[in-house]
Amino acid sequence: MHALRAAWPSKFGSQHGHFEFDNGFDGPFPFGFHWSGSHSGGLPWLMHGHHPVPNWCPQPPTPVTIQFRSFDGSGNNLSSPGLNAAGTAVDRIGPAHFADGVSDPLDGPNPRTISNVVVGEGDANVPNEQGVSAFMYAWGQFIDHDLTLTRSDGVNDISILVPDGDPVFGDGAIMPMTRAIIDPSSGTGPNNPAIPLNFSSGWLDASMV
Numbered sequence: 001m002h003a004l005r006a007a008w009p010s011k012f013g014s015q016h017g018h019f020e021f022d023n024g025f026d027g028p029f030p031f032g033f034h035w036s037g038s039h040s041g042g043l044p045w046l047m048h049g050h051h052p053v054p055n056w057c058p059q060p061p062t063p064v065t066i067q068f069r070s071f072d073g074s075g076n077n078l079s080s081p082g083l084n085a086a087g088t089a090v091d092r093i094g095p096a097h098f099a100d101g102v103s104d105p106l107d108g109p110n111p112r113t114i115s116n117v118v119v120g121e122g123d124a125n126v127p128n129e130q131g132v133s134a135f136m137y138a139w140g141q142f143i144d145h146d147l148t149l150t151r152s153d154g155v156n157d158i159s160i161l162v163p164d165g166d167p168v169f170g171d172g173a174i175m176p177m178t179r180a181i182i183d184p185s186s187g188t189g190p191n192n193p194a195i196p197l198n199f200s201s202g203w204l205d206a207s208m209v
Contacts, residue, residue: 073201084202149200
């Protein structure tokens with residue numbers, strides 16, 4: 001690398017200066033750029049090329065290693081690198097509840113009925129007592145999918161029969177659904193009930209984006 005160096009003349013007056021650019025090769029730039037000046041009409045110094053850049057010039061920064069989180073959530077816990085990684089089983093914090101103690105679903109109220117009762121509660125035109133809008137539950141669902149997101153296996157049918165008189169669906173409608181993909185090492189017995197796989201990382205890390 002080369003640069004220009006300024007040199008003060010011994011005295012000013014009508015003395016002229018000259019500089020040329022060094023392109024780093026054996027000669028000046030092919031433009032033949034030339035400048036002459038004096039104290040009265042130009043710069044009061046001489047500039048000469050063909051000089052290396054001194055050591056005090058800014059140097060390129062030293063490359064640094066950038067640390068970042070993994071895409072699948074692995075390695076966040078150094079003592080257990082696979083903890084909460086995508087593709088691992090969800091963490092069950094309570095006992096499993098299956099009809100056979102292994103994997104068969106329990107009977108219960110119709111899910112669509114529950115949905116209609118909870119979501120349809122109150123008047124949509126009346127402000128919420130807590131001052132929140134529908135964005136509250138939408139944001140909650142968004143965050144939920146940052147922590148847990150299962151995938152349907154496309155095989156084991158658990159479709160929901162919509163009750164007659166539904167405000168959206170016609171009588172006899174069905175909401176198709178299949179079971180979640182389970183950990184293949186689970187579901188072998190009451191001591192090892194089925195547990196689904198989580199296809200999002202179990203960390204609050206925006207992995208659903």
